[in-house]
Amino acid sequence: MELIIFYDGACPLCRREMDQLKYHDTLDKIQFEDLNAPEINARFPELNTVKANTLLHGLQANGDWLYGLDVTAKAWGLTGKHKWIKLLRLPLIKPVADIAYLTFARHRYRISYLLTGEKRGICDNCKLK
Numbered sequence: 001m002e003l004i005i006f007y008d009g010a011c012p013l014c015r016r017e018m019d020q021l022k023y024h025d026t027l028d029k030i031q032f033e034d035l036n037a038p039e040i041n042a043r044f045p046e047l048n049t050v051k052a053n054t055l056l057h058g059l060q061a062n063g064d065w066l067y068g069l070d071v072t073a074k075a076w077g078l079t080g081k082h083k084w085i086k087l088l089r090l091p092l093i094k095p096v097a098d099i100a101y102l103t104f105a106r107h108r109y110r111i112s113y114l115l116t117g118e119k120r121g122i123c124d125n126c127k128l129k
Contacts, residue, residue, distance in 0.1 A: 001028075001029065001030065001031045001061060002029040002030070002060065002061050002078055003029065003030050003031070003058050003059070003060055003061070003066075003071075003074055003075060003078060004030075004031040004032075004033055004058065004059040005018065005021070005030060005031070005032055005033065005056070005057075005058050005071060005075055006033050006035055006040075006044070006047060006049075006052045006056070006057040006058070006059075007032065007033070007034060007035065007056065008034075008035050008036070008053060008108070009034035009035065009036050009037075010036055010120045011108050011109060011112055011120065012112040012113075012116045012118035012119075012120075013108060013111065013112040013115065013116065014108065014112075016116070017072075018032050021075050021076070021079060024076075024079035024080075024081045025078065025079050026079075027078075029078040029079075030075055030078055030079075035049050035052055035053055044059075047059075054105060054106070055067050055068050055102070055105060056068055056069075056071045056072065056105070057071065058070070058071035058074060058075070060074070068098060068101050068102070068105075069085075069088050069089065069094075069097055069098060069101045070089070072085060072088075073085050073086055073088060073089050
């Protein structure tokens with residue numbers, strides 16, 4: 001594994017993006033961990049799940065942490081797809097993209113409902129509402 005992504009499995013848009021990443025991760029470089037899984041804290045004691053639920057977290061194979069759009073850019077880079085996402089990390093675009101991402105993350109359940117018609121749901125792994 002080159003990257004572990006800690007995502008909110010109760011968020012419809014988050015789940016959809018992880019499903020797309022899984023589909024394109026043909027070399028199994030990414031491990032996907034739902035923050036709502038009951039054993040997440042025992043398996044990853046260094047992970048602050050409260051913070052990770054407000055900002056996407058990723059753990060690289062070398063032990064370094066990535067956050068927000070840096071996780072997204074790394075993940076899609078590992079799949080070789082959506083290369084345009086790298087543009088969001090360019091110095092002049094990064095601050096604006098990061099603010100937009102934080103706004104999305106804060107309102108992701110409402111945005112997910114507007115875009116998908118799905119409310120915050122029960123995740124397959126944890127059966128939490």
